[in-house]
Structures are given as structure tokens and as C-alpha cells.
Amino acid sequence: MYLILAWRNIWRNKRRSIITIASITFAVFIACVMRSMQLGSYNRMISNAAQFFTGYIQVHEKGYWKDKTLDNSLGSSDTLINTIANTQGVEVVVPRLESFALASYGTKTKGSLVMGIEPEQEDELTKVKSKVVKGEYLTSSDKAVMVAEGLADYLNVTVGDTLVLLGQGYHGANAAAVYPIKGIMKFPVPTQNQQTVYMPLKEAQWFYAANNRLTSIALVIDKAKNTDRIVADISSKIDTSKLEVMGWRDLMPDLVQGIEVDNISGKVMLWILYAVIGFGMFGTFLMMTAERMYEFGVMMSVGMRRKIMQWIIVLEIGFMSTLGVLAGVFISLPILTYYYHNPIYFTGASAEAIETFGMEPAYFFSLEPSLFYNQAWAIFLMVAILGFYPLYVIHKLKPVEAMREA
Amino acid sequence: MSVIKAENITKTYKETAVPVHALNGINLEVQEGEFTAIVGPSGCGKTTLLNILGGLDHPSTGTVEVAGTNITDMKDSKLIDFRLQTIGFVFQAYNLIPVLTNKENVEFIMLLQKRSKAERDKRAMELLEQMGIADKANQRPSELSGGQQQRVAVARALASKPKFILADEPTANLDSVSTANLLDMMARMNQEQNATFVFSTHDQRVIDKAKRIVTLEDGKIVSDETRN
Numbered sequence: 001m002y003l004i005l006a007w008r009n010i011w012r013n014k015r016r017s018i019i020t021i022a023s024i025t026f027a028v029f030i031a032c033v034m035r036s037m038q039l040g041s042y043n044r045m046i047s048n049a050a051q052f053f054t055g056y057i058q059v060h061e062k063g064y065w066k067d068k069t070l071d072n073s074l075g076s077s078d079t080l081i082n083t084i085a086n087t088q089g090v091e092v093v094v095p096r097l098e099s100f101a102l103a104s105y106g107t108k109t110k111g112s113l114v115m116g117i118e119p120e121q122e123d124e125l126t127k128v129k130s131k132v133v134k135g136e137y138l139t140s141s142d143k144a145v146m147v148a149e150g151l152a153d154y155l156n157v158t159v160g161d162t163l164v165l166l167g168q169g170y171h172g173a174n175a176a177a178v179y180p181i182k183g184i185m186k187f188p189v190p191t192q193n194q195q196t197v198y199m200p201l202k203e204a205q206w207f208y209a210a211n212n213r214l215t216s217i218a219l220v221i222d223k224a225k226n227t228d229r230i231v232a233d234i235s236s237k238i239d240t241s242k243l244e245v246m247g248w249r250d251l252m253p254d255l256v257q258g259i260e261v262d263n264i265s266g267k268v269m270l271w272i273l274y275a276v277i278g279f280g281m282f283g284t285f286l287m288m289t290a291e292r293m294y295e296f297g298v299m300m301s302v303g304m305r306r307k308i309m310q311w312i313i314v315l316e317i318g319f320m321s322t323l324g325v326l327a328g329v330f331i332s333l334p335i336l337t338y339y340y341h342n343p344i345y346f347t348g349a350s351a352e353a354i355e356t357f358g359m360e361p362a363y364f365f366s367l368e369p370s371l372f373y374n375q376a377w378a379i380f381l382m383v384a385i386l387g388f389y390p391l392y393v394i395h396k397l398k399p400v401e402a403m404r405e406a
Numbered sequence: 407m408s409v410i411k412a413e414n415i416t417k418t419y420k421e422t423a424v425p426v427h428a429l430n431g432i433n434l435e436v437q438e439g440e441f442t443a444i445v446g447p448s449g450c451g452k453t454t455l456l457n458i459l460g461g462l463d464h465p466s467t468g469t470v471e472v473a474g475t476n477i478t479d480m481k482d483s484k485l486i487d488f489r490l491q492t493i494g495f496v497f498q499a500y501n502l503i504p505v506l507t508n509k510e511n512v513e514f515i516m517l518l519q520k521r522s523k524a525e526r527d528k529r530a531m532e533l534l535e536q537m538g539i540a541d542k543a544n545q546r547p548s549e550l551s552g553g554q555q556q557r558v559a560v561a562r563a564l565a566s567k568p569k570f571i572l573a574d575e576p577t578a579n580l581d582s583v584s585t586a587n588l589l590d591m592m593a594r595m596n597q598e599q600n601a602t603f604v605f606s607t608h609d610q611r612v613i614d615k616a617k618r619i620v621t622l623e624d625g626k627i628v629s630d631e632t633r634n
Contacts, residue, residue, distance in 0.1 A: 001506075001510065001513070001514065001517050004506075004510075005503070005505065005506060005514075008505035008506070009505055011505075012504065012505060294501075295501070295503070298495075298497060298501040299503075300486060301460070301462055301489065301495050301497075302489070302490070302494075302495050302515060302518075302562070302563075303486055303487065303489045303490025303491070303515065303518055303519075303566070304486070304490075304518055305483070305486050305487070305518075306483075306486075308518070398482075399462050400457050400462045400463045
């Protein structure tokens with residue numbers, strides 16, 4: 001009967017209860033949409049960054065990440081590659097040898113990032129094959145290079161031209177060679193588009209006199225959320241006094257920091273929203289307490305314990321907040337599901353402007369369960385704090401005074 | 407057997423600049439089965455006395471025994487349980503719970519007493535029948551007249567099987583027909599079930615029905631008359 005009483009009490013003042021429930025619904029809906037957009041965009045940025053270049057995990061020679069020189073490259077072996085490849089959750093192992101060289105054609109020269117790759121594995125991670133806009137993609141036996149479009153434009157080269165590369169190899173060896181250009185690639189990130197040269201791994205090892213050496217082993221894994229577990233697994237299997245295993249958080253600290261700052265600002269906005277809604281809810285709690293003082297006094301007079309009255313109030317507040325939260329989730333869920341599968345893409349100048357920052361010109365949405373239950377917890381926490389007021393009033397209630405004052 | 411024994415009760419309100427002496431040395435004993443009216447002009451202390459006899463308020467001095475238990479210094483939490491088991495209350499404004507049906511209102515007291523659902527159902531219907539409003543059992547209080555609501559309130563007061571019922575101006579909001587019906591019904595309960603009633607009132611129709619009339623003036627009992 002207490003449940004019935006609490007439920008019916010809510011509908012004593014239908015308009016007020018509906019407004020209160022609607023305000024909670026609105027807050028949950030807005031919060032879910034905002035967080036879904038934020039988390040969806042963060043996930044996309046991370047996966048883009050990982051897929052554009054770094055992978056979710058990399059294995060290096062210890063110290064390479066701080067001082068990226070060929071002298072800090074690792075000696076590759078089938079045992080090491082197999083150990084990493086056989087770790088649960090690792091789908092593709094992508095070996096790389098990367099360093100810098102001067103790229104020259106005719107009278108023009110520019111510093112470039114030379115990436116030695118296994119073409120097939122690299123494509124599984126970075127989908128680089130799809131970025132070829134002219135010519136053909138590399139094979140592992142080629143003695144040729146692919147050049148990023150921006151660099152090609154600067155040097156005024158195209159497919160079939162010969163590119164001169166000049167640099168310093170492993171342990172100070174001279175690195176100098178000429179390569180035919182097999183393909184031109186276009187990257188959305190400007191810095192990448194203006195300086196990248198790809199060549200087959202074997203050729204890069206020859207060019208840099210770094211036979212069998214790698215600067216990094218990037219990994220494609222099954223799920224980004226398994227990163228920490230896979231890092232731990234690999235670390236337990238390899239000699240970590242010589243090698244370092246890094247997850248995407250360590251590989252992309254700037255991105256992680258940017259996301260964290262943006263995430264905090266998003267949370268601040270949410271708490272402002274909740275604070276505004278909270279004042280409205282508190283008004284309801286004040287009213288539902290003040291207008292029932294006489295009734296509380298009567299109930300206590302006839303023998304109702306304070307705890308039971310408080311329990312009924314808790315049920316009333318619980319019903320209202322639960323209804324609001326459920327309504328907010330049920331309204332936001334189909335909308336977010338739709339946009340999860342159909343992101344909002346920008347077009348025209350705004351799209352180009354966003355692309356220059358290396359980001360995809362679109363709003364992406366997330367459907368992580370935590371997105372929804374975190375809003376529920378936030379509402380319930382707020383209600384629990386605000387709900388102390390009526391409970392305190394009942395705790396201090398004296399029946400005669402309550403009936404007299406009312 | 408006395409169900410109420412109040413000795414040398416005083417009550418002084420000190421919230422105002424000048425202390426108000428609402429009760430000045432009240433001595434009152436009510437026996438089981440009495441049908442007592444406490445009468446007097448407005449402000450004479452009737453409601454204050456009823457509040458103290460019902461354990462809703464504490465006297466400034468003096469002692470109150472209800473059903474053999476001294477409740478003068480009883481803690482609030484114990485008093486709530488004591489009232490639930492011992493005293494029935496009827497208020498001027500009925501004070502039924504508006505969102506419950508009439509039957510649920512009567513049942514509610516028994517729910518607080520943790521009685522079984524079957525017992526609650528049975529007794530609630532019995533009481534509503536005795537009050538002549540069994541056909542209104544599943545309606546809400548707002549659908550009843552004032553007299554009918556007050557009968558539900560009496561049924562609620564009786565539901566807990568109290569030692570006595572305190573009624574504060576129970577007919578103040580009722581028309582003459584409703585008042586007569588309510589008084590007849592309470593008189594019948596008094597005669598047939600030996601239920602003890604203590605009223606505060608200045609309604610002459612209630613005073614006419616009472617077997618004992620205690621008159622207050624300025625916080626003192628100025629007469630205590632028993633009728634046959």
C-alpha cells in the first residue's frame with residue numbers, strides 16, 4: 001500500500017509532477033545527446049589517429065619513442081614477430097622502418113619522412129592503398145616509392161619520374177639512392193600530405209643500411225578497449241629491458257590530452273544543465289513538502305512513524321526521477337541509434353576547414369551503455385542530495401506544530 | 407477502569423513575548439466507556455488539553471497516564487507507536503488521505519499496526535458497514551459529503567481498536583443532519599461496543615448527546631457534570 005500511496009501522491013498535482021518529470025527527461029535527453037556526440041567523436045578521433053598512422057599498440061626498441069633515430073631501431077626476428085602475432089587479440093602485425101631523408105627532383109629539395117612498409121600489412125592498418133590517387137600501390141618486392149601529393153606538387157613530380165633520396169643510415173652510414181615514383185597518395189592531414197614517402201620495407205632497410213632492423217612494430221587489434229590487456233600480455237612475453245610496448249594513450253599524448261580537456265568542458269556543461277534542472281526539482285520538493293505539512297502532522301498523530309513517511313517520500317521522489325530518466329533514455333535511444341549508423345557529415349567549405357585539421361568532417365555518435373547509465377546516476381545522485389530536505393523536515397516534524405502552522 | 411488520568415496539568419507557551427498559560431492545573435480522569443465532551447469558549451484550552459491527553463504534546467508540568475502508562479515524558483518515537491496502538495483520533499477537517507479510497511483509509515491504520523491483509527480487509531468492511539457507508543468503500547474521500555467523510559474518519563479511528571477516541575471538534579464542519587447521524591452512530595458505538603469517546607466541542611448538539619460534560623475556562627476546569 002505504501003507503493004500505491006506514493007504513486008498516487010505523485011499524481012495529486014499532475015501538472016507539477018509532469019513538469020518535474022519532463023524537466024528530468026529533457027536533462028537526460030540533452031545530456032545523452034551531448035555525451036553521445038562527444039564520446040562518438042572521441043572514439044572516431046582515436047580510431048582515425050590509430051588507423052591513419054600509429055596503430056593502437058606499437059613495439060619499439062627501448063628509448064626509440066623519446067629519440068626517434070635509426071640507431072634506436074630494433075633487430076627484427078621471426079621469433080619476436082610470431083610472439084607478438086600470437087598474442088590473443090592481435091590481428092595484424094605491421095613492421096615499419098621510418099626515418100628522414102632529403103627528397104630531390106631537378107632543382108627542388110625537401111625534407112621528407114621515409115616509411116619502409118610491408119605493403120599488405122600496412123594497408124590493413126592504415127588503408128593506405130585507398131589513398132593512392134595516381135599510379136599504383138606498392139608491392140613488397142618493388143624497388144620504387146610512393147609520394148604524398150603535397151610533396152609531389154612541391155617537387156613537381158608525378159608517376160614515372162625519378163626521385164632522389166639522400167640521408168643518413170643506421171650508425172651513420174650514407175643513404176643515397178634514386179627511385180622511380182610508382183604512385184601518388186593523398187592524405188587528409190596536411191603535414192602527412194606534404195612530407196611522406198613510402199617504400200617497401202626491404203628496400204628501406206637496404207637504403208638505410210639497416211638490414212633486418214625495424215623502428216616500430218605497429219599492431220592491429222580486435223578492440224580498442226583491449227589495448228591495456230594486450231600491452232600487458234605482450235610485455236610479459238618479450239624482453240622489456242630492451243623493448244618497449246606502448247598503447248595508443250602513450251603514442252598519442254597530445255590527442256589524449258586534447259580529448260581530456262574537451263571532455264572536462266563537456267562535463268562542466270552537463271553539470272550546469274543538471275544544476276538548472278536541480279533547482280527546478282528542488283522547487284518541487286519544497287512545494288510537495290510545504291503543502292503537506294498538515295497531512296504529515298495528521299499522519300504522525302494517528303501513529304505513522306517518521307521512517308515510514310520518509311520512505312513514502314523517497315518512493316515518490318524515486319518514482320518521479322525514474323520516470324524522467326527512463327523517458328529521457330527512451331527518447332534519446334532511437335535518435336542516437338539512428339545517428340550512430342548515419343553520422344552527420346559536413347559539406348562544402350566547413351568540411352574542408354575541418355579536414356585541414358586532420359579530422360573527419362562529421363559528427364559521430366556513441367551508443368556506449370555508460371553514456372545512459374551515467375546520466376541516470378547523475379540524476380539519482382542529485383535527487384538523493386536534494387531529497388534530504390523533505391526527509392529532514394519530516395525528521396524534525398512535531399505533529400501539533402505542523403498542524404497548527406499549516 | 408480509568409483510561410485517562412491527568413494530574414495537575416499546566417501548559418505554558420513561551421514563544422510569544424508574554425507567556426500564554428493555556429492550561430492551569432487540570433485534573434481529569436476518564437473511565438472506560440465514557441462519552442465525554444470537553445466544552446468551553448474558543449481559546450479556553452480544549453484543543454491543548456486534547457493534544458496532551460493524546461500524547462501529541464507534552465505538558466509543562468503534571469503527569470498524564472493513558473491506559474495505565476505514564477506518557478508524560480515518553481520519547482516522541484515511542485509516543486507514535488503508543489498512539490497507534492492506544493488512541494484513535496478524529497479531526498475537525500476529517501484529514502483522510504485523499505489519494506486512498508475510503509476502505510484503504512480505514513485499512514491504513516491497520517497496515518501501520520502490521521496486521522494481515524485478510525484481517526485488514528475484513529475489519530475495514532465491517533467498520534464501514536457499521537458506519538453505513540460500505541457502498542462507498544472504493545470511492546475516494548473527495549467523492550463523499552462532509553458527514554460521510556467524518557464517518558470514514560471515525561471508522562479509521564476505531565480500526566486500530568484503541569482504548570479511547572479523541573475527537574477535536576468533530577462536527578464543526580458538518581450540517582445538522584450529518585451531525586445528528588454522526589452523533590447517533592458514535593453513541594451507538596459507545597453503547598454497543600463500550601467505545602470511549604472524548605470530544606472537544608462547542609456544538610450544543612454534541613453537548614446534548616454527551617454523558618459527561620467537562621467545562622473549561624481560561625485553562626481551568628470550572629465544572630464537571632455527569633448525566634444519566
